[in-house]
Amino acid sequence: MNNIKIVLDSSANITQLDGVDFAFAPLTIETKERSFVDDASLDVAEMVEFLYNYKDRSSTSCPNAADWLDAFGDAQNIICITITGSLSGSYSTACTAKRLYEAKNEGSRVEIIDSLSTGPEIVLMAEKVRELAMADRSFDEILDGLRAYGTQLLFVLESMKNLANNGRVSKLAAKAAGLLGIRAIGKASDRGTLEMLSKNRGSEKALEATVEHIKEMGFVGGKVRIDHCLNPDAAEALAKKIKDAFPAALVTVAECRGLCSFYAEMGGLLIGFEA
Numbered sequence: 534m535n536n537i538k539i540v541l542d543s544s545a546n547i548t549q550l551d552g553v554d555f556a557f558a559p560l561t562i563e564t565k566e567r568s569f570v571d572d573a574s575l576d577v578a579e580m581v582e583f584l585y586n587y588k589d590r591s592s593t594s595c596p597n598a599a600d601w602l603d604a605f606g607d608a609q610n611i612i613c614i615t616i617t618g619s620l621s622g623s624y625s626t627a628c629t630a631k632r633l634y635e636a637k638n639e640g641s642r643v644e645i646i647d648s649l650s651t652g653p654e655i656v657l658m659a660e661k662v663r664e665l666a667m668a669d670r671s672f673d674e675i676l677d678g679l680r681a682y683g684t685q686l687l688f689v690l691e692s693m694k695n696l697a698n699n700g701r702v703s704k705l706a707a708k709a710a711g712l713l714g715i716r717a718i719g720k721a722s723d724r725g726t727l728e729m730l731s732k733n734r735g736s737e738k739a740l741e742a743t744v745e746h747i748k749e750m751g752f753v754g755g756k757v758r759i760d761h762c763l764n765p766d767a768a769e770a771l772a773k774k775i776k777d778a779f780p781a782a783l784v785t786v787a788e789c790r791g792l793c794s795f796y797a798e799m800g801g802l803l804i805g806f807e808a
């Protein structure tokens with residue numbers, strides 16, 4: 534079936550996906566002074582710099598049902614993948630939009646999938662949907678193929694202040710990442726929450742530990758996607774370490790958009806991989 538539309542939210546960190554009908558619904562990053570819609574026109578670096586110097590409260594909000602309906606457009610067959618429903622209302626509002634859409638557009642079919650993750654892991658899932666759609670699989674075969682597809686997400690963070698201040702992780706878990714020079718490594722748990730794995734002093738040690746975690750989590754070579762928040766050097770260094778350890782690995786490096794930049798903060802890395 535190659536008339537599938539793939540719809541994501543902006544937590545996936547992509548604004549386009551070649552070869553298929555594609556759209557995304559933006560989340561929003563808010564402060565008292567400014568609000569940043571995480572669409573293709575957002576200047577992410579400028580937002581990160583602003584937030585870095587901003588000391589007052591900041592928060593985020595998920596797309597509402599109308600935002601999702603905009604992204605659905607007038608497509609007949611839609612597969613929509615959201616950020617983890619355990620930490621965001623995005624999945625829930627997408628489900629509301631699905632009900633409205635199907636009621637209004639007879640014969641249409643919308644499937645909403647909770648990624649239990651974010652960023653690069655969502656992109657791997659979307660690319661799997663695209664691959665199956667291009668291979669002319671039916672809607673149900675695409676969903677079966679996606680369910681059978683194994684992916685994981687690791688994160689390497691220098692600060693977890695925004696995650697803790699917004700109640701997405703416990704203050705205790707966030708504390709480790711607040712110490713100067715310490716990188717906290719964790720993963721998306723199978724419930725779609727943050728699970729801490731290790732604390733590492735310095736970038737080099739953190740990247741070495743990341744490769745070890747990737748191995749422990751079942752990576753044997755395959756696709757890896759690294760999204761960074763204003764940290765291309767660490768992302769490229771990690772890509773090199775992974776390719777040294779797994780010469781057959783297909784590693785892509787990209788930049789976080791607004792939502793992931795807000796939570797991963799300056800220097801943060803998100804690593805999605807097949808396992």
Ligand code: X90
Nearest residue numbers: 593594595620621622650721725796
């Ligand atoms: O609805 C909203 O306002 C969005 C809330 C999103 C909260 C979590 C975003 C995490 C972004 C940080 C590290 C990766 C965590 C993975 C957990 C499954 C990136």
